[in-house]
Amino acid sequence: MPTPVDMLTAELQRLEELRTFKYEVPLQSAQDGVVRVNGKKVVMLASNNYVGLSNHPAVRKAAIQGIKDYGYGVASVRFICGTQDIHLKLEKKISKFLGTEDTILFSSCWAANEAFFASLTNESLGMESYKDVIYSDRLNHASIIDGQRLCKAETTDRKIYKHADMDDLLRQLEQDRTSPYRFRIIATDGVFSMEGDLAPLDRLVDIARTYGALLFVDDSHAVGVCGKTGRGTPEAKGVHGQVDVLTGTLGKAIGGAAGGYISGRKELISFMRQKARTYIFSNSLPPSIVYGAGAAFDLLMKNRSIVKKLHTNTAYFRKKIAGLGFTILEGDHPIVPVMLGEAALAQQMSKELLKEGVYIKGLWYPVVPKGEARLRAQVSAALSTADINRALAAFEKVGRRLNVLR
Numbered sequence: 001m002p003t004p005v006d007m008l009t010a011e012l013q014r015l016e017e018l019r020t021f022k023y024e025v026p027l028q029s030a031q032d033g034v035v036r037v038n039g040k041k042v043v044m045l046a047s048n049n050y051v052g053l054s055n056h057p058a059v060r061k062a063a064i065q066g067i068k069d070y071g072y073g074v075a076s077v078r079f080i081c082g083t084q085d086i087h088l089k090l091e092k093k094i095s096k097f098l099g100t101e102d103t104i105l106f107s108s109c110w111a112a113n114e115a116f117f118a119s120l121t122n123e124s125l126g127m128e129s130y131k132d133v134i135y136s137d138r139l140n141h142a143s144i145i146d147g148q149r150l151c152k153a154e155t156t157d158r159k160i161y162k163h164a165d166m167d168d169l170l171r172q173l174e175q176d177r178t179s180p181y182r183f184r185i186i187a188t189d190g191v192f193s194m195e196g197d198l199a200p201l202d203r204l205v206d207i208a209r210t211y212g213a214l215l216f217v218d219d220s221h222a223v224g225v226c227g228k229t230g231r232g233t234p235e236a237k238g239v240h241g242q243v244d245v246l247t248g249t250l251g252k253a254i255g256g257a258a259g260g261y262i263s264g265r266k267e268l269i270s271f272m273r274q275k276a277r278t279y280i281f282s283n284s285l286p287p288s289i290v291y292g293a294g295a296a297f298d299l300l301m302k303n304r305s306i307v308k309k310l311h312t313n314t315a316y317f318r319k320k321i322a323g324l325g326f327t328i329l330e331g332d333h334p335i336v337p338v339m340l341g342e343a344a345l346a347q348q349m350s351k352e353l354l355k356e357g358v359y360i361k362g363l364w365y366p367v368v369p370k371g372e373a374r375l376r377a378q379v380s381a382a383l384s385t386a387d388i389n390r391a392l393a394a395f396e397k398v399g400r401r402l403n404v405l406r
């Protein structure tokens with residue numbers, strides 16, 4: 001019999017060959033448009049620091065002020081003694097930004113998604129017997145999938161529709177039309193992180209209304225990013241304020257530290273405060289993060305040029321990289337997948353790009369389908385035109401050397 005350690009060793013060897021999650025290259029600096037790696041300055045094209053707030057002077061200053069005013073840690077969960085007035089203020093600010101009635105903070109968006117589905121579906125709410133159904137996009141984020149796994153199988157049917165395929169979703173909703181479901185929930189990412197595509201929220205809002213379903217959207221890659229003022233996918237799709245439930249992270253565009261939220265109807269949020277286990281039994285967000293995230297939202301609301309710069313940079317990078325002869329997935333999100341095909345090629349290319357001063361990550365099987373290996377560029381407002389040009393020059397050089405230009 002092999003020992004557990006033997007088995008782990010064998011599995012580690014297998015994982016090493018896939019090289020998916022290994023290959024961590026440590027930064028020797030703050031997260032920014034240009035970072036230090038192996039003692040060298042390189043252009044960052046792999047972070048979720050979309051609007052450049054991770055190391056923004058106003059956000060840094062606010063975070064330090066947070067510690068001065070309210071200390072380092074809260075040492076409590078929210079309902080015992082871990083609610084400071086600043087938590088309530090940040091929740092109000094997020095609601096205002098998103099055009100919702102109320103918001104509940106979590107330590108991460110993972111925690112928010114993990115709480116949401118089970119909190120709602122595992123409660124009988126006085127019904128003797130009931131059944132709920134969730135329709136989930138096939139490419140939804142792992143946290144949405146895991147969140148649904150906490151729903152009891154006896155009372156929740158979990159269904160999957162083809163990625164962004166409204167015909168498939170409609171077919172399933174129609175099939176279930178006469179089933180006596182209590183809640184019908186449609187769950188989707190706002191932006192899908194492997195492809196950089198936006199969910200068709202305009203249609204989803206309509207469909208949810210038609211079928212009396214609750215629309216849940218995780219807008220982690222979109223808040224601060226999509227739409228003219230960075231309100232997210234709903235703004236980009238013309239349905240701002242019309243999505244029933246929005247979740248999101250404060251760990252990407254909104255300063256990039258940590259934290260997440262659920263936002264929506266006030267009754268739903270009040271209910272979450274009573275039932276969401278990752279809220280009730282897990283520590284309160286520290287004051288530095290509350291202040292920092294608050295400052296990030298203030299910057300976005302005060303200064304439209306930040307989001308505008310991201311959009312300008314994105315359009316510029318997309319146009320130029322395609323012009324060099326790379327195959328990219330079309331769109332307008334700062335996630336720009338550069339398609340290469342074979343995993344080995346993506347691995348080699350990201351390695352050589354790092355040598356040429358560009359930090360970028362490759363994605364390959366099993367994260368994306370076999371034969372669809374890619375480099376995922378993520379544009380940021382923290383990049384100057386000179387930074388982007390430097391990255392493009394490196395792409396051209398390495399692309400030519402590896403013979404991947406069209």
Ligand SMILES: *Cc1c(COP(=O)(O)O)cnc(C)c1O
Nearest residue numbers: 108109110141218220249251260
């Ligand atoms: C990044 C991400 C998360 C996780 O957010 P954390 O706050 O880091 O837990 C959840 N959902 C989506 C769609 C994400 O992109």
